[in-house]
Amino acid sequence: MTHSTTFVQSPVRLRTTSVAWRFGLALLLLVSTGTANAEGKRKVIIDDDGFGMMHIMLLKDPTVEVLGLTSVTGDLWEKQAVASALRGLEIIGRTDVPVSGGAVYPLVNSEALTDRWEALYGKLVWKGAWMKQWVEPTAQSLVVYHGPDDPIDLPEGNPKIKASEELAANFLIRMVHKYPGEITIIAAGPMTNLALAQRLDPSFAGLAKELVYMGGSFNPQQMLNNRSASDFAREYMNSPRREFNIRFDPEAASIMSRSPWKKVTVVPADPATATQMTRSLLDRMANVATPELAAHLRLQPAGFPLWDEIAAAVWIDPTLVRSSETLFVDYNSQFGPSYGDTLSWRPGYEPGLGERKATVVRTIDPERLEALMIKLVSEGKR
Numbered sequence: 001m002t003h004s005t006t007f008v009q010s011p012v013r014l015r016t017t018s019v020a021w022r023f024g025l026a027l028l029l030l031v032s033t034g035t036a037n038a039e040g041k042r043k044v045i046i047d048d049d050g051f052g053m054m055h056i057m058l059l060k061d062p063t064v065e066v067l068g069l070t071s072v073t074g075d076l077w078e079k080q081a082v083a084s085a086l087r088g089l090e091i092i093g094r095t096d097v098p099v100s101g102g103a104v105y106p107l108v109n110s111e112a113l114t115d116r117w118e119a120l121y122g123k124l125v126w127k128g129a130w131m132k133q134w135v136e137p138t139a140q141s142l143v144v145y146h147g148p149d150d151p152i153d154l155p156e157g158n159p160k161i162k163a164s165e166e167l168a169a170n171f172l173i174r175m176v177h178k179y180p181g182e183i184t185i186i187a188a189g190p191m192t193n194l195a196l197a198q199r200l201d202p203s204f205a206g207l208a209k210e211l212v213y214m215g216g217s218f219n220p221q222q223m224l225n226n227r228s229a230s231d232f233a234r235e236y237m238n239s240p241r242r243e244f245n246i247r248f249d250p251e252a253a254s255i256m257s258r259s260p261w262k263k264v265t266v267v268p269a270d271p272a273t274a275t276q277m278t279r280s281l282l283d284r285m286a287n288v289a290t291p292e293l294a295a296h297l298r299l300q301p302a303g304f305p306l307w308d309e310i311a312a313a314v315w316i317d318p319t320l321v322r323s324s325e326t327l328f329v330d331y332n333s334q335f336g337p338s339y340g341d342t343l344s345w346r347p348g349y350e351p352g353l354g355e356r357k358a359t360v361v362r363t364i365d366p367e368r369l370e371a372l373m374i375k376l377v378s379e380g381k382r
Contacts, residue, residue: 049074102168
């Protein structure tokens with residue numbers, strides 16, 4: 001209205017004001033477009049028990065804004081996981097991303113309780129931070145056994161940057177309140193941090209945009225014919241519903257699976273049997289990476305299935321999924337031979353105790369997964 005009045009009063013001011021107005025509009029559009037581009041990035045928090053290719057993929061993706069990393073005990077003790085995350089951020093030049101330490105111990109499960117379970121029901125293939133030896137000869141080397149407070153001594157040197165003093169559960173809660181409905185949580189370790197956040201704040205899960213997690217096992221089959229693939233098949237050959245991330249803290253997994261998420265994507269062990277971190281794949285990624293990241297990649301062990309990488313990849317590009325199904329999912333938290341096993345029901349068969357409907361990824365395209373990994377590793381190479 002002010003411009004209309006001015007234009008009527010003076011033709012000269014009309015032309016001057018019109019030019020200024022068009023210039024201002026152009027500037028506003030330019031600024032707003034830049035803001036939209038920045039705000040258009042998909043927000044994610046990574047909750048995990050270490051640092052690996054999954055983190056690199058998400059941190060390198062120019063369309064993704066990683067708000068932070070939260071660490072939990074699983075494959076490594078929480079203290080080691082935090083150090084690994086900090087050092088990983090240094091290696092890829094992303095020290096702007098905060099790291100929050102989280103749960104040191106599972107909600108109920110413990111090393112002593114796991115020893116008792118094994119005495120009653122048989123040996124577990126992998127026990128993460130509690131692992132002292134393989135039951136039988138295995139191609140993969142065994143990490144050195146540590147206690148939760150032992151000094152940190154990473155092979156690539158200890159990090160110089162420090163973790164946030166904010167606990168992981170508190171960080172998760174604060175972020176979903178700051179960005180309601182915008183944050184995807186990608187979890188690839190035990191679910192303790194997520195369960196704690198949900199118990200501290202019942203609105204937590206509902207405020208997130210979605211949850212994508214690597215965990216659970218339905219009916220995986222060995223797809224590759226080599227020593228490493230055969231070794232990893234031991235974990236599901238006779239216990240197809242058992243998977244480490246869930247088995248380490250079954251109570252947390254059950255709380256997580258019954259929390260009111262808007263959307264849940266489950267990446268179980270099943271699709272990973274068709275994938276493997278081969279030496280060739282590591283070399284191809286190293287060839288397109290920055291020098292420091294290339295050196296890091298060449299030190300990584302080969303032979304592991306691409307469990308966590310699939311979780312990142314199907315979120316980045318859902319077209320990598322070849323087959324999936326909608327199921328209600330929960331986990332057995334009753335101490336017994338099936339402690340930590342995956343429970344699932346087709347819609348209509350669920351018991352109705354709070355289980356959430358989830359998209360369960362069954363198979364993916366391995367070749368396109370590898371191509372995506374190589375592409376993302378090359379981002380930012382100078």
